[in-house]
Amino acid sequence: MSINVNFLKSTTDLIETSPEIKSFIYQQILDFDPFVTSETVILVLARDPHRIESETDSLEMTDDEKIEADKKRNLHRIAIILKENDSSIEAEAFHENIYEAIKLAKEKLVTELIEIQNEIENPTERLNAIQQAGNASQIH
Secondary structure, three states: OHHHHHHHHHHHHHHHHOHHHHHHHHHHHHHHHHHOOOOOEEEEEEEOHHHHHHHOOHHHOOHHHHHHHHHHOOOEEEEEEEEEOOEEEEEEEEEOOHHHHHHHHHHHHHHHHHHHHHHOOOHHHHHHHHHHHHHHOOOO
């Protein structure tokens, strides 16, 4: 059990203490500007990669999903969450390189936001759709 705590701590420490990673995160979240308001909170979180199976019912996982989860256990697990009022939308990514994990999570979330934006023409409807997507279920 100490392995996963140490790995999570190392990822969290990198995010919290490395000026280079902080700068990289700031650069990445600038891509969310077209999709957020002044009320939107952007969170970048390190999650424990060893908790994948406990977050999903392992009985419902296929053998391929279990193998994939095992591969992810030694990677950085980064989630980016956009929250506004009672709504949130998120994406997460895994990678051995923390910079790539951050970039992949950002790209997944931007892709989802663009898809929502393309479905909606009216800006008010666009924000409502983003809030509904966040309320319906978390997006990974």
